[in-house]
Structures are given as structure tokens and as C-alpha cells.
Amino acid sequence: MIKVVLLGAGNVGTHLFRALMAAENISLLQWYNRSSTALQEGEEKVETTTAIDELVEADLYLLSVSDAHLATLSEALGERQGLVAHTAGSIPMELLAQHKNHGVFYPLQTFSKQKAVDFQQIPLCLEANTENNLALLEQVASALGGPIHFIDSSQRKALHIAAVFVNNFVNHLYTVGAQLCEEHQVPFSVLQPLIAETADKIKTLPPQQAQTGPAVRGDQLVLNKHLNQLTKSTQKELYSLISAAIQQHG
Amino acid sequence: MIKVVLLGAGNVGTHLFRALMAAENISLLQWYNRSSTALQEGEEKVETTTAIDELVEADLYLLSVSDAHLATLSEALGERQGLVAHTAGSIPMELLAQHKNHGVFYPLQTFSKQKAVDFQQIPLCLEANTENNLALLEQVASALGGPIHFIDSSQRKALHIAAVFVNNFVNHLYTVGAQLCEEHQVPFSVLQPLIAETADKIKTLPPQQAQTGPAVRGDQLVLNKHLNQLTKSTQKELYSLISAAIQQHG
Numbered sequence: 001m002i003k004v005v006l007l008g009a010g011n012v013g014t015h016l017f018r019a020l021m022a023a024e025n026i027s028l029l030q031w032y033n034r035s036s037t038a039l040q041e042g043e044e045k046v047e048t049t050t051a052i053d054e055l056v057e058a059d060l061y062l063l064s065v066s067d068a069h070l071a072t073l074s075e076a077l078g079e080r081q082g083l084v085a086h087t088a089g090s091i092p093m094e095l096l097a098q099h100k101n102h103g104v105f106y107p108l109q110t111f112s113k114q115k116a117v118d119f120q121q122i123p124l125c126l127e128a129n130t131e132n133n134l135a136l137l138e139q140v141a142s143a144l145g146g147p148i149h150f151i152d153s154s155q156r157k158a159l160h161i162a163a164v165f166v167n168n169f170v171n172h173l174y175t176v177g178a179q180l181c182e183e184h185q186v187p188f189s190v191l192q193p194l195i196a197e198t199a200d201k202i203k204t205l206p207p208q209q210a211q212t213g214p215a216v217r218g219d220q221l222v223l224n225k226h227l228n229q230l231t232k233s234t235q236k237e238l239y240s241l242i243s244a245a246i247q248q249h250g
Numbered sequence: 251m252i253k254v255v256l257l258g259a260g261n262v263g264t265h266l267f268r269a270l271m272a273a274e275n276i277s278l279l280q281w282y283n284r285s286s287t288a289l290q291e292g293e294e295k296v297e298t299t300t301a302i303d304e305l306v307e308a309d310l311y312l313l314s315v316s317d318a319h320l321a322t323l324s325e326a327l328g329e330r331q332g333l334v335a336h337t338a339g340s341i342p343m344e345l346l347a348q349h350k351n352h353g354v355f356y357p358l359q360t361f362s363k364q365k366a367v368d369f370q371q372i373p374l375c376l377e378a379n380t381e382n383n384l385a386l387l388e389q390v391a392s393a394l395g396g397p398i399h400f401i402d403s404s405q406r407k408a409l410h411i412a413a414v415f416v417n418n419f420v421n422h423l424y425t426v427g428a429q430l431c432e433e434h435q436v437p438f439s440v441l442q443p444l445i446a447e448t449a450d451k452i453k454t455l456p457p458q459q460a461q462t463g464p465a466v467r468g469d470q471l472v473l474n475k476h477l478n479q480l481t482k483s484t485q486k487e488l489y490s491l492i493s494a495a496i497q498q499h500g
Binding site: 067090108109110112114115117121122123125146147149151154155157158159160161162163164165166167168169170171172173174175176177178179180181183184185186187188189190191192193194195196197198199200201202203204205206207208210211212213214215216221222225226229230234237238239241242244245246248249 | 317340360362364365367372373404407409410411413414416417420422424426427428430431434436439441443449451452455456458460462463465466471475476479480484487491492495496498499
């Protein structure tokens with residue numbers, strides 16, 4: 001059994017709590033958070049605490065707090081024998097270098113408290129300062145069941161930006177689609193099969209090859225027509241810039 | 251049995267051919283295309299032709315050719331008793347007004363010849379100049395099995411632009427994600443569960459509510475860090491503009 005202490009009860013922390021509780025070979029000893037409210041879900045299942053100095057010895061301290069609080073929390077942890085790892089996409093492993101054993105355990109997924117996630121579908125990006133520590137993270141990742149990738153801090157930084165493009169930015173384009181539907185009294189659900197197929201296609205076809213539409217065809221007639229039809233300046237700007245980017249890079 | 255003549259053997263035409271052949275209550279009488287090469291797939295299954303004047307009488311002439319060729323083809327069809335309908339997203343029904351019976355049969359999906367599609371998942375957007383004609387299109391759509399929407403030409407125009415945003419533009423953001431992965435020797439497959447979940451989430455959550463990330467959080471620190479890390483000017487421009495759009499509209 002790998003003994004784990006989980007710190008943080010935000011979106012990622014809460015989903016990790018559920019997954020760690022459900023995982024075989026993992027013994028979750030404690031769940032820490034600054035405020036007790038977010039810990040409520042765990043109260044009858046595990047020891048919860050809001051006091052750093054109550055934390056027990058563990059094989060792994062998993063720090064799942066916001067980027068801004070990570071340094072303070074790492075400092076507050078003090079000297080620990082166990083491995084100290086954070087779950088943040090954009091923070092280098094070196095932030096935890098004060099700990100003899102340190103690493104990163106980054107689940108590359110979008111988490112909403114409202115929506116259940118299946119950790120077997122979540123890639124875990126791992127990094128550690130020694131091979132032994134990496135092996136420990138790999139064991140924990142295996143217990144959660146998702147695909148495992150060994151990703152160093154510079155790669156993870158790039159992945160985090162890529163995730164902004166394919167998740168945050170893509171979602172905003174869905175929002176524009178929903179706005180256009182709403183303006184013309186069309187249910188947004190009409191677009192959902194197209195959205196699903198667009199995401200599905202790139203499982204088998206590299207996105208550059210999957211590109212279709214007026215921009216990649218160089219169909220200036222349709223491009224101009226669309227630009228004239230759009231009424232909001234932000235939508236027009238997005239339309240122009242992304243079309244130009246497609247014509248440049250496919 | 252509804253008698254159909256299909257005109258066009260591009261991406262959409264070819265997928266429609268397969269779906270119409272497989273559908274109950276539909277009798278596909280002929281498949282027309284300007285050149286015979288694209289018709290090869292149909293040769294042993296249905297009468298194929300490259301000559302407009304060989305077309306027989308049918309209940310429905312389905313025109314699935316590129317926007318640029320639609321007017322010429324409609325003209326060449328001459329006077330027909332049957333309903334003449336096109337499958338184009340951005341062309342108003344009125345283009346076919348010379349025909350006594352005319353309409354639109356627009357499958358809202360992205361088609362690649364390489365990838366099979368399931369018409370039961372494809373919304374069909376219908377419009378016709380009379381109720382009887384609309385009823386006929388509805389029968390054909392029902393035979394294909396997908397969700398049916400009654401969409402007028404102005405709504406369809408908006409839908410077509412929305413489709414560019416949620417399909418063409420989204421796919422380009424996948425391309426940027428793939429480029430960032432490639433630059434840092436990370437397999438693109440690491441991003442695929444995130445892409446799938448992003449598309450899945452908006453089935454139950456309106457996209458504006460599903461928005462996450464540094465832009466909507468107003469996390470200027472991460473935004474600046476990302477902008478500094480991006481090396482290509484087009485990627486920087488996309489990053490700035492879409493982040494600003496998110497901050498404006500959520």
C-alpha cells in the first residue's frame with residue numbers, strides 16, 4: 001500500500017480525492033485544505049485537516065492547490081521524508097526543489113466539480129528528481145488507471161499552452177457557435193453532432209489533414225460573405241485571424 | 251417508395267449515395283456526376299450517368315455539388331415535376347426558385363471520404379417552398395434516421411457560419427496543439443482525452459458556463475507567461491485575440 005496525503009480540495013483536488021479513495025494499492029491517510037468547507041465530502045471517509053502541523057508521515061504528499069499558493073504550501077510543509085509532488089501544468093518541478101524527494105503528477109484534463117470524470121481516461125504526466133521517485137509516481141498513476149507519460153518541465157509547459165488552445169480556446173469557439181444559434185433562434189443542439197465528429201476525427205487523422213472549410217479551400221467568396229454577415233466586431237476579428245492562420249499553416 | 255435521383259459525387263454526395271442506398275422506403279433511381287470517375291463506387295449498384303438529358307422522372311432531385319456549380323446544374327436540369335433540393339449550407343433556397351417544387355436538404359456534418367459517417371447522428375436541416383414539399387423532404391430525412399430540424403435560409407446561413415467556428419476553426423486550434431506537441435517531442439495523443447472531454451462537456455453544460463482557464467479567471471500572470479513562451483507570431487496573435495474575446499464574453 002502506498003501511503004498518500006492529499007493537499008487541496010479544489011476541482012482537481014476533489015476529483016483526485018475520489019479517485020485515490022477508489023484506487024487499489026493506495027491508502028489515503030489524510031486530506032488537507034486551508035478551509036474545512038471544501039473537505040466536507042471527505043469527512044466520513046478519511047481524516048481531514050486544516051492544520052499543516054497535523055500532517056502524518058506518508059510516501060507521497062500530493063499538492064493540488066492553485067499555482068499562486070503552491071510555493072507557500074511547499075514551504076509550510078517543512079522537511080519531509082516522503083515524496084512531495086504537485087499537480088500543476090505550468091509550474092516547473094524546481095519549485096519543490098527544497099524537498100529531498102520531489103516531482104510532478106499532472107493530470108491533463110479539464111475538471112468541473114459538477115461533472116464526474118473517469119481517471120482511466122486521463123493522461124498522467126509524470127516527472128521526478130530521481131528514478132525511485134518517478135517509479136513511485138508511476139505506481140500511483142497505475143493505480144488510477146489512465147495512460148502514463150513521462151514529461152519534463154519544459155515539455156509540460158508546452159503541453160499546458162497546447163491545452164489552453166485545444167480546451168479553453170476551443171470552448172470559446174463553441175460559445176461563439178452558441179451565440180450565433182441563439183441570435184437566429186436555432187437550438188445549439190443542432191451543432192453538437194458536428195462538434196463531436198470534429199473531436200473524433202483527429203483520433204485517426206492528424207488535424208492538419210482533417211482541415212476543411214472555405215479558408216483552407218481558399219474560397220474568398222464565402223469568406224467575404226461570412227465576414228459581411230457577422231455583426232459583432234470580436235466575431236469578425238476571430239473569423240479573419242483564424243481564417244488567415246488556416247491559410248498560412250493549413 | 252420515394253424515387254430519388256442524386257446529383258453529385260463529392261464528399262457529401264458520396265456519403266449520401268451510401269446512405270440512400272441503405273435506407274428503407276427510398277429507391278435511388280440514378281446517380282449523376284459530371285465526370286464518371288467519382289461514380290465508380292456506384293456502378294454495379296445503381297444506374298450512373300454523366301448526361302443530364304438522361305435523367306428520369308423522380309420525386310426528388312438531390313443536388314449535392316459545390317456552391318459554384320449549383321446554379322449551372324439547376325439551370326441544366328430544365329423543367330421537372332419532382333422536387334429539386336440542394337444540400338448546401340450557405341446557399342439560399344431561392345437559388346432553385348425556377349423550379350416549381352424546390353427546397354433544401356442540408357446535412358450539418360463534416361464529411362471526409364476516408365471516414366465513414368453514421369447518418370443517424372447527422373442533423374438534417376430542411377426547408378421547402380410548400381408544405382407538401384417539406385413533408386416529402388421530411389420523409390426522406392426520416393429514412394436516413396438522423397435528427398430533423400426545420401431551418402429557413404437565414405437561419406441556415408447563420409448555422410453555416412457557426413459550423414465554421416465549431417468545426418473548421420476548432421480543428422485549426424487542434425492543429426496548433428499538435429504543432430506545440432511536435433515542437434517539444436510530446437505525442438499529440440496526450441491531448442486527445444482533453445479534446446474529447448471538451449467536446450463532451452457542452453452536451454450537458456452551455457459552453458459559456460463550461461469556460462475555464464487563465465483568460466476567464468483573469469490570470470494575467472499565466473497569460474503573459476504563455477505569450478512569452480509562444481515563438482510563432484500567428485500563435486501569439488491567436489492567443490491574445492481569443493483570450494481577449496473570452497474576457498469580453500466569457
